[in-house]
Amino acid sequence: MTSKANMASRLLRGFGGTLGTHKTARPGSDFLPTAISKQLDERRTMKEERPAAAVTLAVAVNNQAVLEANLLASPALHENPGQRAKRELLIQEGYSSAAEAYNQAIERSPYDLIVFLHQDIYLPSGWFERLQFCIARLEKQDPAWGVAGCWGATRDGVGFGHVYSPGVGVLGERFDQPQPVQTLDEIVLVMKRSRGLRFDPGLDHFHFYGADLCLEAKARGLRSYAISAFCVHNGNYQLVLPPEFYQAYGYFKGKWRAELPVQTPCIRVSRFDRDLRERRVREWFRRLRGRMIGQFRAENPALLYEQLRSQWPATQ
Numbered sequence: 307m308t309s310k311a312n313m314a315s316r317l318l319r320g321f322g323g324t325l326g327t328h329k330t331a332r333p334g335s336d337f338l339p340t341a342i343s344k345q346l347d348e349r350r351t352m353k354e355e356r357p358a359a360a361v362t363l364a365v366a367v368n369n370q371a372v373l374e375a376n377l378l379a380s381p382a383l384h385e386n387p388g389q390r391a392k393r394e395l396l397i398q399e400g401y402s403s404a405a406e407a408y409n410q411a412i413e414r415s416p417y418d419l420i421v422f423l424h425q426d427i428y429l430p431s432g433w434f435e436r437l438q439f440c441i442a443r444l445e446k447q448d449p450a451w452g453v454a455g456c457w458g459a460t461r462d463g464v465g466f467g468h469v470y471s472p473g474v475g476v477l478g479e480r481f482d483q484p485q486p487v488q489t490l491d492e493i494v495l496v497m498k499r500s501r502g503l504r505f506d507p508g509l510d511h512f513h514f515y516g517a518d519l520c521l522e523a524k525a526r527g528l529r530s531y532a533i534s535a536f537c538v539h540n541g542n543y544q545l546v547l548p549p550e551f552y553q554a555y556g557y558f559k560g561k562w563r564a565e566l567p568v569q570t571p572c573i574r575v576s577r578f579d580r581d582l583r584e585r586r587v588r589e590w591f592r593r594l595r596g597r598m599i600g601q602f603r604a605e606n607p608a609l610l611y612e613q614l615r616s617q618w619p620a621t622q
């Protein structure tokens with residue numbers, strides 16, 4: 307029988323000389339008492355025995371250095387070597403639009419489950435296991451799900467997900483049950499090839515393709531969901547959006563007139579463009595002050611992730 311006092315003394319013994327650092331202790335850290343650490347090891351072994359879902363990662367790349375420093379440096383990509391064979395990484399370079407890059411990736415994908423992500427996403431250790439858990443939940447909740455993603459918004463403008471976003475910090479918190487949303491952010495999109503969905507080649511450049519995919523899914527009776535699989539979006543925080551964004555806004559609005567208002571994680575697309583107008587005014591002032599970027603991407607996402615973990619302990 308283990309009394310509370312006994313447990314406490316075991317904890318203290320386990321910490322030994324590093325008692326002063328206990329505030330930073332969390333699953334997976336070196337400071338865990340041996341008893342708990344052993345339990346976690348056992349749980350990890352059990353997890354590893356479960357067959358990993360085969361998954362294709364598709365990334366549209368326009369900057370090799372950013373890709374290498376972020377996505378390719380992700381611990382999640384380098385662990386569980388036995389299972390790595392079940393992950394296919396498709397680096398899509400030299401395309402003029404996300405739709406073109408990703409539709410081609412869909413054709414090339416050897417697996418049904420495809421994750422589309424930005425080159426500046428950093429996937430922490432355990433990310434694939436978490437993805438698998440969330441997708442399993444989703445399969446139970448709605449077997450005909452259309453698109454999933456790490457951050458999304460409802461039509462009422464409520465955001466769901468769990469991500470680090472530059473200039474904002476950690477958005478959302480960990481949750482287990484996928485949340486229905488109207489649209490998903492392009493940072494991470496998940497879908498099954500067998501759904502037959504495609505990105506709209508009419509969308510030039512790299513904007514609105516996530517929201518468009520969600521509405522394409524809806525048009526086929528499939529819903530979109532935000533899942534909680536924490537990742538770091540190590541991007542620049544843009545205070546002023548490029549002209550292509552506004553071109554895509556026009557195309558998107560014309561295409562989905564019957565669905566308005568559409569809340570994307572970035573902007574609200576509405577009949578009278580209220581959000582767009584307000585944004586334009588803010589951008590005009592920012593241009594005047596010469597302040598186009600609010601925060602530049604971190605050079606070392608691993609360090610950024612460690613800092614986030616100490617500020618927001620629930621991030622994995």
Ligand SMILES: [Mn+2]
Binds near residue numbers: 425426427
């Ligand atoms: Mn990005």
